[in-house]
Amino acid sequence: MSAARVPPIDSSPLKCHYPDCDQQLAPESAFVPGFKYISKLLGRKVFSSDLREHTYCREHSRAAKEAGIAVYPFQMALENLLQREQQEKEARRFFQLRYALEEAGVSAKSQNDIQHDAENSEEEEMEELGE
Incomplete structure (x- = not known):
């Protein structure tokens, strides 16, 4: 399950949900672990508004996945x-x-x-x- 970029829909800024990060993210720099998998599972395109609580910056996307703190949206x-x-x-x-x-x-x-x-x-x- 790879992290993928979140397509922009909502205009409000995204932020990294890694503990003590809260970095504001542009839609093209927001990553969601398991994003491609959830799109495939649902059989439809998934939007950033669906996954706002699961976005991470590039540096923390892999760390969140490996640490097990990322709540995978596909579940x-x-x-x-x-x-x-x-x-x-x-x-x-x-x-x-x-x-x-x-x-x-x-x-x-x-x-x-x-x-x-x-x-x-x-x-x-x-x-x-x-x-």
Whole structure:
């Protein structure tokens, strides 16, 4: 995982997050350990605004990575990616079930409709038993 330059999007200055550095960085001199990997993992271009807390100057980029103090943004992105995939999977499952119900002739009803139908059927049963 190599450090790569951060493409500029946000106009506010970037700074090195290495302890006791706080050097202000131009976008072309800001480095993020694992930057190429996170772009590949997400399948999209990643912008400096996404990774502002993970920027380092050239001198500290490698040191932060080797010291293990760099919080790799791809770990965070991987969690977000997995969460998004899970949500998409649940949404697909919902629509598959809904489609299967519609194919079977059952329409999807709201909870209020179901309760109302249950109350009506109970009243009808009571009337039938009363007769």
